Amino acid sequence: xxxxxRTLVTCAAAVEQRxxxxxxxxxGMSAYLDSLRWNNDGLVAVIAQxxxxxxxxxxxxxxxxxxxxxxxxxxxTFYSRSRRERWCKGETSxxxxxxxxxxxxCDKDSIIYLGDPIGPACHTGAKTCWFSEAQxxxxxxxxxxxxxxxxxxxxxxxxxxxxxxxxxxxxDEMGQQKEGKPSWTARLxxxxxxxxxxxxxxxGELCETLEAGEGAERAASEMADLLYHSMVLLNLQGVPMxxxxxxxxxxxxxxxxxxxxxxxxxx
Amino acid sequence: xxxxxRTLVTCAAAVEQRxxxxxxxxxGMSAYLDSLRWNNDGLVAVIAQxxxxxxxxxxxxxxxxxxxxxxxxxxxTFYSRSRRERWCKGETSxxxxxxxxxxxxCDKDSIIYLGDPIGPACHTGAKTCWFSEAQxxxxxxxxxxxxxxxxxxxxxxxxxxxxxxxxxxxxDEMGQQKEGKPSWTARLxxxxxxxxxxxxxxxGELCETLEAGEGAERAASEMADLLYHSMVLLNLQGVPMxxxxxxxxxxxxxxxxxxxxxxxxxx
Ligand SMILES: [Zn+2]
Ligand SMILES: [Zn+2]
Ligand SMILES: [Zn+2]
Ligand SMILES: [Zn+2]
Ligand SMILES: [Zn+2]
Ligand SMILES: [Zn+2]
Ligand SMILES: [Zn+2]
Ligand SMILES: [Zn+2]
Ligand SMILES: [Zn+2]
Numbered sequence: 001x002x003x004x005x006r007t008l009v010t011c012a013a014a015v016e017q018r019x020x021x022x023x024x025x026x027x028g029m030s031a032y033l034d035s036l037r038w039n040n041d042g043l044v045a046v047i048a049q050x051x052x053x054x055x056x057x058x059x060x061x062x063x064x065x066x067x068x069x070x071x072x073x074x075x076x077t078f079y080s081r082s083r084r085e086r087w088c089k090g091e092t093s094x095x096x097x098x099x100x101x102x103x104x105x106c107d108k109d110s111i112i113y114l115g116d117p118i119g120p121a122c123h124t125g126a127k128t129c130w131f132s133e134a135q136x137x138x139x140x141x142x143x144x145x146x147x148x149x150x151x152x153x154x155x156x157x158x159x160x161x162x163x164x165x166x167x168x169x170x171x172d173e174m175g176q177q178k179e180g181k182p183s184w185t186a187r188l189x190x191x192x193x194x195x196x197x198x199x200x201x202x203x204g205e206l207c208e209t210l211e212a213g214e215g216a217e218r219a220a221s222e223m224a225d226l227l228y229h230s231m232v233l234l235n236l237q238g239v240p241m242x243x244x245x246x247x248x249x250x251x252x253x254x255x256x257x258x259x260x261x262x263x264x265x266x267x
Numbered sequence: 268x269x270x271x272x273r274t275l276v277t278c279a280a281a282v283e284q285r286x287x288x289x290x291x292x293x294x295g296m297s298a299y300l301d302s303l304r305w306n307n308d309g310l311v312a313v314i315a316q317x318x319x320x321x322x323x324x325x326x327x328x329x330x331x332x333x334x335x336x337x338x339x340x341x342x343x344t345f346y347s348r349s350r351r352e353r354w355c356k357g358e359t360s361x362x363x364x365x366x367x368x369x370x371x372x373c374d375k376d377s378i379i380y381l382g383d384p385i386g387p388a389c390h391t392g393a394k395t396c397w398f399s400e401a402q403x404x405x406x407x408x409x410x411x412x413x414x415x416x417x418x419x420x421x422x423x424x425x426x427x428x429x430x431x432x433x434x435x436x437x438x439d440e441m442g443q444q445k446e447g448k449p450s451w452t453a454r455l456x457x458x459x460x461x462x463x464x465x466x467x468x469x470x471g472e473l474c475e476t477l478e479a480g481e482g483a484e485r486a487a488s489e490m491a492d493l494l495y496h497s498m499v500l501l502n503l504q505g506v507p508m509x510x511x512x513x514x515x516x517x518x519x520x521x522x523x524x525x526x527x528x529x530x531x532x533x534x
Contacts, residue, residue, distance in 0.1 A: 026403070027407065028410065029408075031409075035411070045326055049323060054321020059377040071409060101423060103399065103400050103421065105326060105399075106389050106390070106399075112397050124373055129372035129374075130373075130379050132371050133369065136293070136338050139294070143295065144295075156368060156370050156381045158320065158381075159513075160512060162516075192477055195477070196474040196478060200467070203469075203470030203497075206500065210459055210462070211459070216505055216510075219501060220514050223497060224511050224515045227515065230490060230493060237476065239483045239490065243483075243487040244487050244491050244494065245426040246487075248430055248491045248495065249429075252430050
């Protein structure tokens with residue numbers, strides 16, 4: 001299974017669930033759409049963002065009907081400038097983006113669809129549309145890379161996911177002969193007993209920052225230690241942080257986390 | 268101090284650091300810029316994203332010169348469509364966005380500047396430009412809210428930061444008389460001894476998933492428990508997850524995390 005690609009909703013099922021009214025039949029819809037700042041083509045820019053990971057999935061444009069439809073169906077819908085028509089992402093591929101919240105920016109010409117993608121967001125099959133990077137190198141020249149096998153390396157990974165990737169790289173290198181001492185991550189990956197000892201130890205150190213009033217800076221540092229070591233432990237079990245985020249969303253989105261946590265601890 | 272707004276670099280200092288060459292003098296730059304898909308106005312859409320939190324900070328447009336400059340200076344630069352001129356974000360406000368990486372999407376008409384904002388990204392003083400939300404309510408009508416005091420509630424918070432916000436809300440409610448049993452979060456916030464006991468316990472349970480081979484689903488669930496309880500502990504110490512992410516970036520960006528972690532544990 002592709003990571004993060006869960007149950008594929010069929011197009012038909014999603015379409016049936018819809019009962020999209022024109023804007024005139026939805027109270028307040030026209031006033032809202034009027035408040036947006038449409039460009040000369042009658043469009044606003046739309047950014048689809050992953051609710052769990054924060055990844056920017058894709059960027060396209062919407063007309064009034066597309067915003068109106070997305071608000072009603074909860075499925076990311078755009079206006080295709082090339083085909084000049086309504087475009088519900090996923091309607092042909094099954095790779096819908098389930099939109100939970102819709103935001104407009106300060107000057108109302110850019111929208112965020114915050115949501116949960118079903119499958120890859122990019123038509124290439126990549127998880128997001130950004131996998132090619134440009135940099136000015138040490139030689140002062142611009143280098144770019146769009147090699148398919150480097151997609152993950154050239155995606156805009158934010159800190160937590162960049163760390164996750166670094167840990168995976170250490171894991172991938174484990175079989176290889178390398179010069180010098182193995183990295184700390186490699187040592188942890190190779191020694192589950194040491195790793196578990198460290199996770200427990202770092203949790204203790206985090207608690208001590210509160211117990212001994214060691215201050216905010218120290219607390220942030222110990223939390224970083226705990227997160228890092230825990231993520232090494234998760235890597236050994238093949239668990240991506242995205243799955244952890246999904247668990248958190250599903251729990252606290254329904255107050256579930258409080259309910260579950262309130263149960264008496266296991267004996 | 269505003270959270271997350273660190274040292275303000277003066278405009279002058281940043282400008283001095285720059286030595287922006289025209290595209291013709293940077294090897295490979297014209298080829299790269301030629302590879303992008305400019306609209307009829309010679310622009311591409313640009314999304315500025317927070318490297319630590321994944322927040323979409325702002326969305327604007329860049330021309331060839333703006334992309335060329337950003338790649339060289341590492342400061343987010345755009346083309347202002349209203350003023351019809353080059354626009355280095357922060358040049359007047361001091362609120363620069365330090366861009367560490369630049370990405371293009373699959374069809375090369377949308378760019379991500381991944382970076383670290385110095386101060387609020389929005390000219391309104393809000394952290395990001397998205398703080399107004401539209402939803403179709405239970406009554407079938409569209410409601411929007413743009414109240415200044417609700418900005419945080421109507422920002423596109425991803426799972427980790429939405430959880431952080433929920434914890435803070437429980438904290439804010441603590442003084443208030445509320446019906447029924449206090450939430451689990453409120454109990455933890457009120458009882459640091461219980462909280463520390465839980466953090467240590469959850470770390471142990473996470474380790475047990477590896478030690479006892481309890482499987483990936485259980486590991487994700489225990490990591491969610493550990494993260495949640497640790498975040499309650501951080502809240503009590505006024506430490507946002509953004510600070511933890513910054514620590515992680517600063518460490519593993521320079522392999523520092525491995526170096527620090529490799530030191531012998533405290534005696
Ligand atoms: Zn805007
Ligand atoms: Zn794409
Ligand atoms: Zn590459
Ligand atoms: Zn590819
Ligand atoms: Zn530590
Ligand atoms: Zn595009
Ligand atoms: Zn703004
Ligand atoms: Zn509100
Ligand atoms: Zn647990």
